[in-house]
Amino acid sequence: MNNQNQLYDIGVIGLGVMGKNLALNIADNQYKVAAFDLDAHKVQDTVQQEERERKQYLKQITEPRILGCNNLSEMLSKLEKPRVLLLSVPAGAPVDGVCKSLIEAGIESDDIVIDTGNSLWTDTVEREQRYSKDFAFFSCAVSGGEVGARFGPSLMPSGSLTAWNRIEPIWQAIAAKVDAKTGLPIERFEPGNPVIEGEPCTTYIGPAGSGHYVKMVHNGIEYADMQLICEAYQLLHQGLGLTAAEVGDVFERWNQGSLNSYLMEISADVLKQADPLTGAPLVEMILDKAGQKGTGLWTAVSSLQIGCPAPTIAEAVYARAVSTQKSQRQQLNQLLSGPSESIKVEEQQAFINQLENALYCAKVSCYAQGFQLMAMQAKEQGWQLDFAEIAKIWRAGCIIRATFLQSITQAYQQDSELENLLMADTFAKGLSDKQHDWRIAVSTAAMGGIPAPCISSALAYYDSYRSVTLPANLLQGQRDYFGAHTFERTDRPAGEKYHLNWSSDRCLHKV
Structure with missing residues (x-):
């Protein structure tokens, strides 16, 4: 650096995929970043990428925007006080390890440490209390993956309001943006040219732990949303005999309507991709064993603990678990019989349209479960969650961004005390009008022997809530x-x- 005495706006600790891209995003928005990682190669890689992008896209800027630090003591000496430090490290013990190292390095009581990992929300509550005498522990859940972190994520911060007021300008700058009228994402994927127009996809969620809880439910909905799309794929591919590319074409058409979403868009792309090695559809060369990192499980467990029905989210977790039992499935395929005939539909396009309506209904049901879970936990914890704002910040930057989040936003704006999304007029009418097609899809799957646990459980949720009397x-x-x-x-x-x-x-x- 030409100016050795220059102070930096924020420190980023942990320069893996997410940390590096958040650092570059912050730098693009004209904040100076000090960066550190235990792996010196990651520090060097981050600094070098900033230099390449600056020289290619920002030739008028000659000074580096990211400073690589050799240790935490050096980082602390380079930051403007009160210091702001962003942690991008794995959840659990690594978070506490960094916090203890910062204490040893001389962090001060009014400095702010922000955990941006997928921490369990109860751990976040405990950490705010544990470190209160040493520094202000704050948390911010981040959604959007690598691209979101680089060009605009959805950010769910929670903790001290004083800390939030300090970091809010940075967070609003780096967050994804949407058009205020349409609710559609405003996207630009060009280094050095961040989106500055539109509404930022971040808002203060509430007290310690609430942001990570909201992100946990977001991930639970994500599990279910992905599984719902996969079940529609299996019905079209195995049931109707459509090729992977043909299902991709169907999904592309669906993505132009009420099912418009990031997950639908990428699913179509995956299905139309040929395998570079064999030329076969890539999806058919991918082993059908799904992994998981725990947040969907946490959501299902939380729903059981608090007594909030979230069957579709739980079924999505179970579906991944069943997928891992590949050898058992292969054995039982030879032992258990299924329908003697394949799916029969009177007219293929009619069933595709019915399945589109069924998928829409199931997705709305899934979101209703997630928002009800957040509402019940908020009541339990004394949080004042603003569900219209939460729906707004999910409209861009995050994995579950979808067009109908605009309708969810409007539903909560019209009635902030809404107990269940299914009570909102737009969704009550929409699901009532489409429920016949939903039933045809579920019954067709059952009669064809094609598992559809999430589409089916979402319908059972709908029927349970419309039943005055249950057994x-x-x-x-x-x-x-x-x-x-x-x-x-x-x-x-x-x-x-x-x-x-x-x-x-x-x-x-x-x-």
Whole structure:
């Protein structure tokens, strides 16, 4: 650097894929970055990429925008006070390891440390308390993957409002942007030329842990959304006999309508890709064993713990688990029989249209489950979550960005106390109008022996919530029979408990 005394706006610790791209994004938005990683090669790679991009796209800027640091002490000495440090390290022990190293390096109590990894939200709550005397621990969940981090992610910050006020200008600058009227992403993938117009896809979520909880649910919805698309693919490919490329064409058409989304767009691209080695459809050369990193599981577990029905998210986690049991599936394929005939539909295009409606309904049902889960957890924790704002920041930059998030935004703007998305007029009418096609898709899958756990569970969720009476009355009778667990009566005030003496005189007792 020509000016050795120059101070930097923010430090980035951890220069893996996400950290490096966040650092470059911040630099593009005219903030000076000090960067560090335990791997000196990653520091060098980041500095060199900044130099290449600056010389190619920003020839008028001669000074490096990213400074590579040899250690944390050097980084702290180069930052403007109060310091802001962004951590991009794996969740768990590595976060605490960096925090302890920063304390040893001389971090001060009014400095801000921001965890941007996929940390479990309860860990974030605990860390804010643990490090409160040493520095301000803040968290910000990041969605959008490598490209999002580089050119505009969706950011879900939570923690101290004082810390948020300090970093808000940087976060609004680097976040993805959308057109305020249409809700559509404004995208530009050119180094040194960030999108500055439109609404930024970031907002203060709430107290410590709330941002990571919202991101966790986002990922749970992502699991379900991906599985729903995969089930539609299998119905079209295995059921109707369409080639992978033909299914890709169908998905491209669907992406022009109400199903417009990032996941639909990339699914079409994947399906139309030929394998460079064999020339066959690439998707057919990819082994059908899905991996997972845990956030979908966390979402399903949280829904069970709090008693919030999220069956489609849970089924998506189970579907990945089943996919890993490849050898068992191969064995059972020889032992278990299925339908003797393949799927029969009267008219192929009609069924494709019905499946499009079914997929839309299932996706809305899935989002309803996610937002209800956030609402129940918010009530449990005392968080004041703004669901219109959360839907807004998911419209661009994140993996589940989709056109109908604009409708979800509007639904919560019209009724901030909305208990379930299915109660919003636009979705209640939309699903009611399309539910017949949804049922045809589910029944066709069942009769054809094609597993569709997410599309089916989403329909069961819809039917459960529209049912005034569920068979839980029999279930309560069973529980009272074997365990004297009591039950309430339909003709008595809520909260009054009764027990029938099933083993002797069968007299009814108010408990």
